[in-house]
Amino acid sequence: KQEVTQIPAALSVPEGENLVLNCSFTDSAIYNLQWFRQDPGKGLTSLLLIQSSQREQTSGRLNASLDKSSGRSTLYIAASQPGDSATYLCAVSNQAGTALIFGKGTTLSVSS
Amino acid sequence: SQTIHQWPATLVQPVGSPLSLECTVEGTSNPNLYWYRQAAGRGLQLLFYSVGIGQISSEVPQNLSASRPQDRQFILSSKKLLLSDSGFYLCAWSVRRIRGTDTQYFGPGTRLTVL
Numbered sequence: 713k714q715e716v717t718q719i720p721a722a723l724s725v726p727e728g729e730n731l732v733l734n735c736s737f738t739d740s741a742i743y744n745l746q747w748f749r750q751d752p753g754k755g756l757t758s759l760l761l762i763q764s765s766q767r768e769q770t771s772g773r774l775n776a777s778l779d780k781s782s783g784r785s786t787l788y789i790a791a792s793q794p795g796d797s798a799t800y801l802c803a804v805s806n807q808a809g810t811a812l813i814f815g816k817g818t819t820l821s822v823s824s
Numbered sequence: 825s826q827t828i829h830q831w832p833a834t835l836v837q838p839v840g841s842p843l844s845l846e847c848t849v850e851g852t853s854n855p856n857l858y859w860y861r862q863a864a865g866r867g868l869q870l871l872f873y874s875v876g877i878g879q880i881s882s883e884v885p886q887n888l889s890a891s892r893p894q895d896r897q898f899i900l901s902s903k904k905l906l907l908s909d910s911g912f913y914l915c916a917w918s919v920r921r922i923r924g925t926d927t928q929y930f931g932p933g934t935r936l937t938v939l
Contacts, residue, residue, distance in 0.1 A: 744926075753912075754933065755931050756928075756930040757930070758927045758928065758929065758930075761926070801868065811870045811883065812858075812870065814867050814868040814869075816866075817867065
């Protein structure tokens with residue numbers, strides 16, 4: 713059974729720092745991996761999707777990498793801003809299924 | 825552009841009462857549709873997904889059910905709510921795929937409190 717773990721559970725940084733969020737999964741036979749952002753009491757916003765054949769994806773100050781063989785992904789946020797404060801969720805899609813399996817998220821707080 | 829709606833936004837219900845949450849998608853056809861629940865400290869859990877009208881797959885056993893009466897409408901129901909049904913319910917859609925899933929787009933969610 714696929715399990716997704718995110719470390720750390722919470723992270724506080726001052727504005728301007730570069731930071732890395734970690735995600736690991738137990739079954740490497742994934743179809744893709746997605747990173748989402750969730751603001752308090754809101755739905756999820758898709759940030760990046762990495763196909764299983766890809767190594768990384770970039771969008772603005774965000775860069776996500778995927779090492780499928782080791783079951784790991786990282787989300788790199790450059791020059792963090794207070795507006796980046798939110799919970800970041802990692803999710804994988806297995807090849808046999810059509811749904812996502814989520815980690816519990818990392819709650820990020822960026823102070824000005 | 826595609827839009828996903830959920831209602832109601834918040835709901836407070838007594839134990840044993842029925843439930844009906846609705847989700848509709850605009851601007852796309854033949855989507856995959858999903859119901860997730862987010863409970864405190866437990867992360868996001870997939871409840872149901874649907875690849876077409878009348879086609880529902882259940883991921884976990886529970887007292888909830890789902891229906892898809894129209895292509896872009898997904899309904900989550902219960903005949904009798906339990907305290908453990910409290911949580912944040914999220915509907916999502918993605919482009920239809922036979923295997924795997926593309927980017928999923930989430931609705932604003934419904935906060936359900938069962939007292």
